[in-house]
Amino acid sequence: MKFMRLAAVAALSLATLAGVAEAKEWKKVRMGTEGAYPPFNYVDASGKLTGFDVEIGQALCDEMKVECEWVTQEWDGIIPGLVAGKFDTIIASMSITDERRQKISFSEKYYNTPPALAVRKDTDLTGVTPADLKDRVIGAQSSTTHAIYAEQTFVDSDVRLYPTSEDYKLDLESGRVDGVNDDIMVLTEWIDSDKGACCKILGTYKTVPSIHGEGAGIGVRKGDEDLAAMFSKAIKAIRANGKYKEINDKYFKFDVYGD
Known part of the structure; x- marks a missing residue:
């Protein structure tokens, strides 16, 4: 019994030492x-x-x-x-x-920060609801929460996904999409620069925790x-x-x- 107890203590000590050895010092x-x-x-x-x-x-x-x-x-x-x-x-x-x-x-x-929709300044869109965007082309960056939100929310729109935000900005500028969905600060920074002079923020969306996190x-x-x-x-x-x-x-x- 004593031997088994000592063996158990030794095993526990080795496991503890191993755990310490595995802990990484960053x-x-x-x-x-x-x-x-x-x-x-x-x-x-x-x-x-x-x-x-x-x-x-x-x-x-x-x-x-x-x-x-x-x-x-x-x-x-x-x-x-x-x-x-x-x-x-x-x-x-x-x-x-x-x-x-x-x-x-x-x-x-x-x-x-909340998501938003950016559009061209010459757009005829007046709202950002799914009904407002019916049959319109909406862009977002792929593999993002904004892409998930667009696909799940704008079900009557043509949602197009892009590898980077720069790609959808080019298509909005050229009129190949009617609006783009992304973080409001990303869109605002672009619109406030010379590159985004074509466009404006049409509105924001309330975050959905199950999507936006x-x-x-x-x-x-x-x-x-x-x-x-x-x-x-x-x-x-x-x-x-x-x-x-x-x-x-x-x-x-x-x-x-x-x-």
């Missing part, structure tokens, strides 16, 4: 982002990766005292890229949804929930110390963190 974090979703993440004229996601991500790394290394990945492959180990996080305006939680884990949100969070692989918790703690810290507001005010006219 000194460097590879941050995955799309790099094609302004103003949240994009490559500027000098070739530098920048945007709200990128600056917030860097501020979080500084708060956690870890080194950041940025990796760009096309949106459709961003979750597979994370799972495959190409990077350690996704910070790319990815909404926290139940469907995505089946594949990856998330930090708490770092912002939450709980806001944008930082995605991590299953098993790396400790890293997600580090980011959640750091988000609270930069909200409290003013760093979040400093970055927010550089890009937006109101607090995008949401309720």
Whole structure:
């Protein structure tokens, strides 16, 4: 009996040591982002990766005292890229949804803004309801919550999906679509620039939690929930110390963190 008890204690000790050995100490974090979703993440004229996601991500790394290394990945492959180990996080305006939680884990949100519909200034559209958009062509970026919302809501419209937001903007500008559905800040940033002079925001939509999720969070692989918790703690810290507001005010006219 005594031998068995000692053996059990030894086995437990080995298991504990193994668990400690497997726990990762995060000194460097590879941050995955799309790099094609302004103003949240994009490559500027000098070739530098920048945007709200990128600056917030860097501020979080500084708060956690870890080194950041940025990796760009096309949106459709961003979750597979994370799972495959190409990077350690996704910070790319990815909404926290139940469907995505089946594949990856998330930090708490770092912002939450509503969806909107942008149209050409010369449009004859006067509303943004499904009835208003019946028989119209509506664009959205594929594999996004906005694409899901458009397909499930505008059932009497011709919904067309595009690999990037830049692609649907070109089609709206040329009149090949009647409107596009995306985050209001993405659309506003474009419309306020010379490139978006053709268009305007026609209206916004109330977020649907089952589709749009709980806001944008930082995605991590299953098993790396400790890293997600580090980011959640750091988000609270930069909200409290003013760093979040400093970055927010550089890009937006109101607090995008949401309720």
